[in-house]
Amino acid sequence: xxxxxxxxxxxxxxxxxxxxxxxxxxxxxxxxxxxxxxxxxxxxxxxxxxxxxxxxxxxxxxxxxxxxxxxxxxxxxxxxxxxxxxxxxxxxxxxxxxxxxxxxxxxxxxxxxxxxxxxxxxxxxxxxxxxxxxxxxxxxxxxxxxxxxxxxxxxxxxxxxxxxxxxxxxxxxxxxxxxxxxxxxxxxxxxxxxxxxxxxxxxxxxxxxxxxxxxxxxxxxxxxxxxxxxxxxxxxxxxxxxxxxxxxxxxxxxxxxxxxxxxxxxxxxxxxxxxxxxxxxxxxxxxxxxxxxxxxxxxxxxxxxxxxxxxxxxxxxxxxxxxxxxxxxxxxxxxxxxxxxxxxxxxxxxxxxxxxxxxxxxxxxxxxxxxxxxxxxxxxxxxxxxxxxxx
Numbered sequence: 001x002x003x004x005x006x007x008x009x010x011x012x013x014x015x016x017x018x019x020x021x022x023x024x025x026x027x028x029x030x031x032x033x034x035x036x037x038x039x040x041x042x043x044x045x046x047x048x049x050x051x052x053x054x055x056x057x058x059x060x061x062x063x064x065x066x067x068x069x070x071x072x073x074x075x076x077x078x079x080x081x082x083x084x085x086x087x088x089x090x091x092x093x094x095x096x097x098x099x100x101x102x103x104x105x106x107x108x109x110x111x112x113x114x115x116x117x118x119x120x121x122x123x124x125x126x127x128x129x130x131x132x133x134x135x136x137x138x139x140x141x142x143x144x145x146x147x148x149x150x151x152x153x154x155x156x157x158x159x160x161x162x163x164x165x166x167x168x169x170x171x172x173x174x175x176x177x178x179x180x181x182x183x184x185x186x187x188x189x190x191x192x193x194x195x196x197x198x199x200x201x202x203x204x205x206x207x208x209x210x211x212x213x214x215x216x217x218x219x220x221x222x223x224x225x226x227x228x229x230x231x232x233x234x235x236x237x238x239x240x241x242x243x244x245x246x247x248x249x250x251x252x253x254x255x256x257x258x259x260x261x262x263x264x265x266x267x268x269x270x271x272x273x274x275x276x277x278x279x280x281x282x283x284x285x286x287x288x289x290x291x292x293x294x295x296x297x298x299x300x301x302x303x304x305x306x307x308x309x310x311x312x313x314x315x316x317x318x319x320x321x322x323x324x325x326x327x328x329x330x331x332x333x334x335x336x337x338x339x340x341x342x343x344x345x346x347x348x349x350x351x352x353x354x355x356x357x358x359x360x361x362x363x364x365x366x367x368x369x370x371x372x373x374x375x376x377x378x379x380x381x382x383x384x385x386x387x388x389x390x391x
Contacts, residue, residue, distance in 0.1 A: 004159040007035045015166045019174055029059035032143070036156060039122035040067075040144040043171075045178035046089075048136055051229060052206045054295055055139070055178045062121055068254045070117050072246060075204055081113055088128055088140070096160075097128045100151045122146040127157065129164060131171040137179045139171050177294060180208060195328060197302035200283070202295055203249040205231050205242055217276075217302060220334035224269060224276070231300075237269050245298065248282055252296060267300075278302045319344050319390040326389065330373045339366050343379075344386040 014031055018024035029041035045055035053075070060067055079085050088097045108114045108124070118124065124147040132139040143160070145151060152160075171178070180202075191198050191209070197217040199210035206229050210218075218224060225232040233241055244265055251258045265280040283297045321341050326332045332340070335356070342352055353360045367379070376382040 004035065004156070007031070008159070008162065011035070011163055012166050015163065015170055018170050025057060026059055033059065033061060036143065036145075036152070037149060038143050038145045038152075039149065040142075042142040042144065043131075043139065044142070045132075045137060045139045047178075047180045048138065050180055050202075050206065050208050052180065052202050052204065052208070052295075054180050054202070056295060060121065064254070066121055068250070070121050072250055072253075074113070074117050075249070076242070076246065077113055077117075081111075083107070084126065084128075089138070095129070096157050097126075098151055099126050119147070122149075125149075125151040127152045127160075129160070131164075131168045132175065132178070137175070139175075139178045141167065180297070191299075195324070199231070199300045200297050201231060201245075201300060202297055203245045203252075204295075205245055207231055208297060214302070233269055237267075241267060241269075244280060248280070248298065249295070252282065276302055319387075321386060322389050330370075332370065332373060336366060336370050336373075339363070340370065340382075340386055344383065344390060 011028065011031060014024070014028040018028060021027070025043065032038075032041050040058055040060040042058035043055070044053060044057075046052070047054040056071065056075075058067055058071065083103055084097075084099050087093065087099075087102055108119070114124075123144040126142050126144045128140050128142040130138055130140045141164075143152060191200075192211045194211060195213055197211070197214035199214050200208045202208060207226050210226070218226065223234055231241070232238065244267065248262045248265070251262055259282070262280075262282060267278050267280055269276045269278065279301045281299045281301065283299055319341075321337070321344060323337050326337060326340065338356065339352060342355055347355065349360050349363050352358075352363045356363070358366075367382070370382065371377055374382065374385060376385055
C-alpha cells in the first residue's frame with residue numbers, strides 16, 4: 001500500500017486534467033495501467049431511459065486495433081451472454097463488483113465470449129465501481145487483469161477507493177457526454193412533424209425514438225418490427241443492416257477519415273409483396289466526434305414514395321404509383337395501396353383476389369372504401385385517377 005501511495009498525487013492531478021485535455025482520460029488510464037500492472041482501464045455508461053450502452057472508452061497495453069476489433073465484436077453479443085452484467089447491476093450490491101466471485105473457470109472455458117474476445121486481449125478478471133448511478137444513468141469504471149495477474153487485492157481496491165471521489169467529481173461535471181439526449185440532435189423536434197417514416201437507433205440496432213409516421217408503417221406490416229427496443233427485419237436484411245451499423249461504428253470510433261463513405265447509406269428491406277427503400281445517416285456533431293467513447297445515433301429514413309412491389313417484372317408490372325401522394329391526400333391504407341398498384345397494372349377482380357389472397361367480395365369492399373376516400377365512383381374513374389399518378 002505504501003508503494004501505491006507514492007502515485008496518489010500524480011494520479012489525482014491526471015484525473016483533473018481529463019476535462020481540460022482531449023487525451024486526459026488516455027493519460028490517466030495509461031498511468032493507472034502501469035501503477036497496478038493491469039491489462040485494461042475502461043469507462044462505460046448505460047442510459048436507462050433507452051436501456052442502451054451509450055458510452056464506451058477503454059485503454060489497454062495492446063495496440064488500439066486489438067481492442068477496436070474486440071470491442072466491436074463484444075457489442076454484437078446480447079447482454080445475457082455476459083453473466084457479469086446481472087451481478088453488477090443488482091441494486092442490492094454495494095462497493096466494488098469483482099467477477100471472480102461468481103464466474104468460475106469452467107464457465108470461462110466453455111464461453112465463446114471469453115475464449116474468442118476477452119481472454120485473447122488479457123481480460124479475465126474485472127473490478128468495477130459505479131461513478132454515477134441514478135434512475136437515468138449509470139456510469140461505471142472497470143479495471144481488468146489477466147489470468148496470470150489474477151484479480152485486484154483488497155489493498156489495491158482501497159487505493160482505488162481514494163481516487164474514486166475525484167473521478168466521480170469529474171464525471172459528474174461531464175455527465176452530458178455519457179447520456180443520450182434527443183434534445184441535442186439538431187432538428188429533433190421536426191422529426192415527429194415530418195410525413196416520412198423516421199426512426200433513431202444506436203449502432204447496436206436499438207431503437208431510441210420513432211415518429212408517428214414510422215408507427216403507421218409498423219402498424220401496416222409485419223416485415224418491420226420493434227421488439228424489446230430492437231429493430232427486427234427479415235433474416236437476410238437483419239444481418240446486412242447490423243453489418244452496416246457495425247461498419248459505421250468502426251469508422252466513427254477508429255477510422256473517422258473514412259466516415260464520408262457512410263453518408264446517406266442506401267438500404268433495401270423486402271417485405272411480403274413489397275420492398276422499402278431507406279437511407280441511414282449518422283447523427284454526430286464535430287464535438288461528439290472529438291470526444292472518444294461516445295456511441296452516436298443513426299437516423300433511418302424510409303422513402304415511402306418509393307415503396308414498390310417485389311418481383312414486379314414477374315407480375316408484368318409496368319407502372320408504379322406515388323404512394324406518398326395517395327396516402328397523404330386520400331389516406332389509403334397499405335392494402336388499399338397494394339390493390340391500386342395491381343389494378344393500375346391491369347389486374348381484374350378475380351386476379352386481384354387471387355394475388356392478394358382475398359375473396360372477390362372482399363376486393364369489392366376494398367374498392368368501395370377507395371371510392372369513398374377518392375373522387376371516384378367507378379373502376380373507370382379510379383383507373384383514370386391512378387394513371388394520372390403513375391410513374
